[in-house]
Amino acid sequence: MAEEYAIYIDDLVKSFGSFTAVNGVNLKIKKGEIFGLLGPNGAGKSTIISILLGLLPPTSGKVVVNGIDVQKDPSGARTHIGVVTQETVVEPELTAEQNLMIFARLYHIPKAEMQKSIEFALELSDLVQFRKAYAGTFSGGMKRRLETAKSLMHAPEIILLDEPTTGLDVQNRTQIWNLLRDINKKQNVTILMTTQYLEEADQLCDRIGIIDHGKMIALGTPDELRKSIGLNSVIEVTVDKEELQRAAAAFRKAGLEPTILNNRVTSPGGSNATKKIEGLLNIMSTSKINVRNISMHEPTIDDVFLKLTGSEVRDTSGEYKGKGVIMGRGR
Numbered sequence: 001m002a003e004e005y006a007i008y009i010d011d012l013v014k015s016f017g018s019f020t021a022v023n024g025v026n027l028k029i030k031k032g033e034i035f036g037l038l039g040p041n042g043a044g045k046s047t048i049i050s051i052l053l054g055l056l057p058p059t060s061g062k063v064v065v066n067g068i069d070v071q072k073d074p075s076g077a078r079t080h081i082g083v084v085t086q087e088t089v090v091e092p093e094l095t096a097e098q099n100l101m102i103f104a105r106l107y108h109i110p111k112a113e114m115q116k117s118i119e120f121a122l123e124l125s126d127l128v129q130f131r132k133a134y135a136g137t138f139s140g141g142m143k144r145r146l147e148t149a150k151s152l153m154h155a156p157e158i159i160l161l162d163e164p165t166t167g168l169d170v171q172n173r174t175q176i177w178n179l180l181r182d183i184n185k186k187q188n189v190t191i192l193m194t195t196q197y198l199e200e201a202d203q204l205c206d207r208i209g210i211i212d213h214g215k216m217i218a219l220g221t222p223d224e225l226r227k228s229i230g231l232n233s234v235i236e237v238t239v240d241k242e243e244l245q246r247a248a249a250a251f252r253k254a255g256l257e258p259t260i261l262n263n264r265v266t267s268p269g270g271s272n273a274t275k276k277i278e279g280l281l282n283i284m285s286t287s288k289i290n291v292r293n294i295s296m297h298e299p300t301i302d303d304v305f306l307k308l309t310g311s312e313v314r315d316t317s318g319e320y321k322g323k324g325v326i327m328g329r330g331r
């Protein structure tokens, strides 16, 4: 049963003292699948990755990688896994080529194959022309590409990537996506990646699991999630606090499902969102509601969490993490 899957996680719990970071997660990832684990800071994503790598013991539950029980045989399981950790780990004092060479030695890639696998990694990461350049001079995106290619040098069947594109610009993000699509298609590598970007999970992954406070709160294909959450587009109206209830009533009259948050009323647009927004504007104008701002946008991770949990993604540091569809808030 567990053997059929690339990754099999059964009722996984991980506690640190009295704090439970992973709280009963079940997940079965098929061979050849691209799976995205989407969640805000502190959701438990990296903890799950560490457990899959056998670097952290679970408190309870079971993880099986390519048919190998990770707790029983962590190093055996690891031979099937390539990993890109959340922190960048390229050696700045070494060239791209030297970075790859060290890794090849670490993974006991035979001398005869070493050069070939270095060439493979340089090509995959599109860094052939930078082979002699010091990794310390690379942009964030180049470093991430180098790390991703490096993690594939020992030809693993599974690759785990912990937020491979956080902080990268759109162009670099797209390059990483293409690289991942490429190895998934050509070499049937199973991919489990964590991300804070809804757009990334949507574009790249066959299935997405949304994790919050150590619990999987939604799981499905991007389409299934979009349908179940009802998020085609999001309509958002800002009004004065005393007008919130009347604005929510106007939403309902326009056929929308309002959620109130601070001084905003939001609703999934659903089908015919543009028509509904017109109707909403008319109703609010007739009711003389003083609208401060109205907008319609593609759903962000904030919208998903608002819909699923009724609360905003935790906001603790105000750190802005990138551009576009993100949470933009750190722990």
Ligand SMILES: Nc1ncnc2c1ncn2[C@@H]1O[C@H](COP(=O)(O)OP(=O)(O)OP(=O)(O)O)[C@@H](O)[C@H]1O
Binding pocket: 016, 019, 021, 039, 040, 041, 042, 043, 044, 045, 046, 047, 048, 086, 196, 331
């Ligand atoms: N060794 C540890 N000891 C105590 N608490 C820990 C430890 N490792 C993780 N935690 C806590 O467990 C929770 C989950 O952490 P984890 O790193 O898995 O989150 P994450 O989803 O990867 O977040 P991020 O997006 O910030 O990387 C956090 O509240 C974190 O502080």
Ligand SMILES: [Mg+2]
Binding pocket: 045, 046, 047, 086, 162
């Ligand atoms: Mg993490």
